[in-house]
Amino acid sequence: MITAGIDIGAKSAKVVILKDGVVTARAKALVGFDILKSATEVLEEALKDAGVSRSEVQRVVATGMGRNAVLHKAPINADEAVSEVVADAAGACRVVPTVKTVIDVGAEEGRGVKVEAGRVKDFVINERCAAGAGTFIETMARALELKVEEMGPLSLKSTNTVPMNAQCCVFAESEVVSLIHSKVTKEDISKALHDAIAGRISSMILRIGVEKDVVLIGGCALNPGFRPPLEKELHTSIIVPEFPEYVSALGAAGIAANPQR
Amino acid sequence: MSQVEVKAQEYWRWPEYRRTVAEKDLGNAKIISAGVDIGSVGSKAAVMVDGELYAYAVMRTGGVSEDTAAKVTSWALETTGLEASKLHYVVGTGYGRVNVPFAKKSITEIACHARGAHYIYGPTVRTVLDIGGQDCKAIRCDEKGKVLSFLMNDKCAAGTGRGLEVFADLIGVPIADLGKVSLSVDQDPPPVSNTCVIFAKAESLALLRQGWPRERVAAAYHAAMADRIVDLLTRVGIEKDFVVTGGVTKNMGIVQRVERLLKVKALEPKMDPILAGAMGAALFAKALYEKEQGLR
Numbered sequence: 001m002i003t004a005g006i007d008i009g010a011k012s013a014k015v016v017i018l019k020d021g022v023v024t025a026r027a028k029a030l031v032g033f034d035i036l037k038s039a040t041e042v043l044e045e046a047l048k049d050a051g052v053s054r055s056e057v058q059r060v061v062a063t064g065m066g067r068n069a070v071l072h073k074a075p076i077n078a079d080e081a082v083s084e085v086v087a088d089a090a091g092a093c094r095v096v097p098t099v100k101t102v103i104d105v106g107a108e109e110g111r112g113v114k115v116e117a118g119r120v121k122d123f124v125i126n127e128r129c130a131a132g133a134g135t136f137i138e139t140m141a142r143a144l145e146l147k148v149e150e151m152g153p154l155s156l157k158s159t160n161t162v163p164m165n166a167q168c169c170v171f172a173e174s175e176v177v178s179l180i181h182s183k184v185t186k187e188d189i190s191k192a193l194h195d196a197i198a199g200r201i202s203s204m205i206l207r208i209g210v211e212k213d214v215v216l217i218g219g220c221a222l223n224p225g226f227r228p229p230l231e232k233e234l235h236t237s238i239i240v241p242e243f244p245e246y247v248s249a250l251g252a253a254g255i256a257a258n259p260q261r
Numbered sequence: 262m263s264q265v266e267v268k269a270q271e272y273w274r275w276p277e278y279r280r281t282v283a284e285k286d287l288g289n290a291k292i293i294s295a296g297v298d299i300g301s302v303g304s305k306a307a308v309m310v311d312g313e314l315y316a317y318a319v320m321r322t323g324g325v326s327e328d329t330a331a332k333v334t335s336w337a338l339e340t341t342g343l344e345a346s347k348l349h350y351v352v353g354t355g356y357g358r359v360n361v362p363f364a365k366k367s368i369t370e371i372a373c374h375a376r377g378a379h380y381i382y383g384p385t386v387r388t389v390l391d392i393g394g395q396d397c398k399a400i401r402c403d404e405k406g407k408v409l410s411f412l413m414n415d416k417c418a419a420g421t422g423r424g425l426e427v428f429a430d431l432i433g434v435p436i437a438d439l440g441k442v443s444l445s446v447d448q449d450p451p452p453v454s455n456t457c458v459i460f461a462k463a464e465s466l467a468l469l470r471q472g473w474p475r476e477r478v479a480a481a482y483h484a485a486m487a488d489r490i491v492d493l494l495t496r497v498g499i500e501k502d503f504v505v506t507g508g509v510t511k512n513m514g515i516v517q518r519v520e521r522l523l524k525v526k527a528l529e530p531k532m533d534p535i536l537a538g539a540m541g542a543a544l545f546a547k548a549l550y551e552k553e554q555g556l557r
Contacts, residue, residue, distance in 0.1 A: 033470060043489060108460065129417065130459035139459065168429060170418035171395060234399045 002052055003059045005077065005252030006039055007087065008066030011134070012105035012219070013039050014246050015046040015055070018253040024247050025050035029071035033067040040076055048089070053114045059257040063087035063248055064156035082255055083125045084114050084248060089249025092215045095241040100211035103230070103238070104248065105201060107134040108129045112205040122208045130169045132200045134220045139169050140193050142184055143176040152225030162192040172196070190225065198229035205234065217247040271428035275303075275436050275508070279318035279336050285310045287343060292550055295337075295348045296373065296542025297364060298328050299357030302394025302422055303508050304329045304335040307350070307539035312547055316341050317536055324396075326360035334363070350550035352542040354397070365492070368545050370538050371400055371411050377541030378504050381408025382528045389498040390490065390527075391537070392509035394422040397490055399497040412497040418458040420489035422509045427458055428482050431465060432475045439513030442556075443479035449518075450477055452485035461485055479514070487518035494523065502530050506537035 002218075005013045008031060015060040017025040027046035032038045047054060062070045062078040064088070088111060090258050092102040102113040107151070108130045116121040130139070141148040156204070162184055166172040167184040173192070179189050213234050221244035231238050241247065287293070291308045298305040300322060308316045318337035325327045330353070334345055345363065350357040353361030354373040361367065363503065370391075378389040390399040396415035402408050418424045450473075453464040461482060468478045505527045509515055521528055532540075551557045 035468070128454075128456040128460075130457045134460055167416045168418045169457070170423055172421075178324065 001257055002057050003253050003256035004043065004057050005249040005254070005256060006043060006060065006062045006064075006067075006070060006076070006183060007107075007249035007252060008035060008039055008062065008064040008069065009106050009219075010065055010109065013042045013066070014063070014249040015042045016246050017046050017050040018051065018251045018257055019050070019052075019158040021257070023250065026053050026249075028245065031066060031089070034088065035066040036076065038075055039066070039070050043076060052174075059256040059259065061252040063252045068230070078254070082226070082252060084109070084111060085120055085125075085250035087248040087249065087255070088113050088119065088217065089115045089247070090254050091121045091247035092217060094171035094250055096215045096239055098213045099215045101205070101206055101208075103201065103212045103214065103216045104218040105134060105216070105226070106218045107138075109133055110189055110201050110204060111126065114211070116207060116209045124204055124208050125240075126204055131162050131167055132204065133171065136169055136172070136219075137199050137220070137223065139173060140176055143173045144180070144189060145256055146186065146190075149223075151190050152194070152219070152223040154187050155225035156188040156195045156228070158185070160188045160191065161195070162188050162194045164196040167200070194225045195229045198226065202230060202233035210234050210236055212236060217244045218239045219245045221245070270433070272429040272433055272435050275321075277320040279316070280293035281316045281341055282314050285315055287341075292547050293343070293347060293349050294546035294550060295334060295351045296546060297334055297351060297353050297361045298355040298370065298537040298542060298545070299326050299330055299353065299360060300372065300394050300508075300538070301356045303535070304333045304355070304357075304538040306333040307536050307543045308341075308343070309543040309547060310362065310541070312544065314463070314532065314536075314540060316540065317533070319533075319535055326357035327362055330361040330395055331363070332358070340493050343435035350546040350553070352546040352549065354538050355543040360440075362461070366549060368542060371398060371413070371506050372408055373538045373541030373545065374398065374506055375402040375408045375541065376406045376544055377402050377537030377539070378506055380401070380540055380544060381506075381530055381532050381534060381537060382502065382504045385502045386504050386528070388494070388503045388514060389537075390494060390498070390503070390506065391507040392420070392422065392490065392503045392515065393507045395495060399494045401497055401500065410497060412493055414493055416461065417456070419456055419461065420486050420493070422507075424458045424461070424486060425509065425512065426481075427462055428465065431462055432478060433467070434479070436476060437511070439479060440512035440516075443483040444517065445476045445513075446480045449484045450481045452488055453481045453486040455489040483503045483512075483514040483518055487522055488513055490515070490519055491522045494519075499525060501522055502528050504530070504532040504534075508535050510534045522539055
């Protein structure tokens with residue numbers, strides 16, 4: 001059985017093609033102005049990579065904030081739309097079957113999901129404040145005149161703790177500028193920023209409690225500077241699976257394969 | 262090949278100014294007091310002679326608050342012939358109140374805004390809304406200008422002047438004109454996100470790309486800010502008379518929308534309401550000097 005999972009996030013769309021429980025292709029691209037068009041392009045790319053046609057895909061399940069833009073809409077015609085929380089849980093259970101806590105940090109949202117035997121037990125979401133999502137690091141990279149992918153590695157070079165007072169992205173930007181002016185190194189500022197976002201994410205996660213195994217997914221999991229301060233804040237080790245940004249899409253593809261779940 | 266350098270206009274930049282309010286015979290003055298309000302974005306100095314506003318200055322807060330405090334005070338005194346050393350008592354207030362080296366005392370901006378609003382608008386004031394550069398406060402006070410309770414947002418840029426600065430740069434309208442521009446639509450469109458400036462900015466950009474005129478986008482952004490501010494106000498509770506102070510008072514697009522949502526009109530200011538904090542501080546300075554000198 002061939003199924004597809006499409007995760008349309010705030011920033012990028014991810015597609016996973018699943019054939020008899022095995023991933024045969026992955027694709028991702030930035031979401032443009034026209035969500036349906038962007039998603040169609042990503043799906044086509046993944047199908048090409050997997051060497052299958054759309055008609056061979058028996059079921060397509062969509063998730064992410066743009067999921068309703070592709071539900072029953074040609075040319076994608078997704079059969080079902082599931083919430084990010086459900087897809088997160090399903091995907092995380094596939095990559096780490098022993099998972100109990102999923103932390104998903106994307107471009108504009110942060111989520112914590114408590115999982116028991118593949119089922120969602122509890123969850124918590126921040127979708128209102130950019131300071132608890134990937135946008136925070138991106139905005140700060142701009143203030144530091146760095147590429148966003150340079151931020152994590154740079155933060156790992158610092159051993160100093162510089163306190164950040166600002167909670168808000170906009171205020172933090174001004175604070176970063178004043179730190180630059182007071183000659184604090186980019187390494188130290190970078191670490192301070194990662195500590196700050198880890199602090200915010202962990203205080204959200206602690207509302208549902210932390211139970212091992214803890215799995216970190218979403219685009220921010222690709223940032224090597226994010227996991228260490230988060231592990232410190234939560235006093236636990238955290239697993240970052242391979243292709244962490246595709247876990248939700250994988251979850252959706254898995255749900256597509258088990259419609260009677 | 263020639264390269265054209267485009268200098269980005271700083272739409273967020275708001276005007277700085279100073280004024281001497283009244284001619285005073287300084288030789289006969291009993292008490293010359295000053296309040297220095299070092300805000301996160303703007304700094305204000307108010308000089309009072311025997312409890313009446315004499316001169317003031319408003320300028321942007323620089324990188325070093327101590328320097329800004331000295332600069333804004335000497336600017337307020339410029340052309341008055343008065344030296345900073347002749348001030349009998351100075352009180353510092355605002356976000357940077359501890360960074361006013363020549364102030365004898367620092368008092369929170371909450372107390373100063375209530376006191377200043379009482380002075381500007383009179384004893385009927387019960388609710389003060391102060392919208393500053395990086396925070397927003399809703400203050401309940403009594404007939405003497407004493408604070409009864411307050412609520413404040415200083416964690417999030419949404420609903421503060423800083424959010425307006427970001428927006429001015431985004432749509433390319435000078436910040437002083439934003440309010441007027443936002444009011445030039447017949448009817449307000451649905452507001453954008455009212456919790457995060459970063460998200461509201463992204464939403465506004467998407468609306469501009471969809472072909473919305475700037476006026477309409479400005480209306481959607483201002484409406485969201487007003488919603489956010491009114492949330493804070495309703496939590497502290499509204500009692501008449503209602504007044505607005507702080508830098509964002511200059512934006513009629515915000516003030517009028519807040520009034521519309523509350524169904525309450527704010528009193529008309531008799532003086533520049535950006536000075537409420539500094540004037541409150543100057544009034545406290547006068548009272549403290551009188552106490553110190555055994556004058557009362």
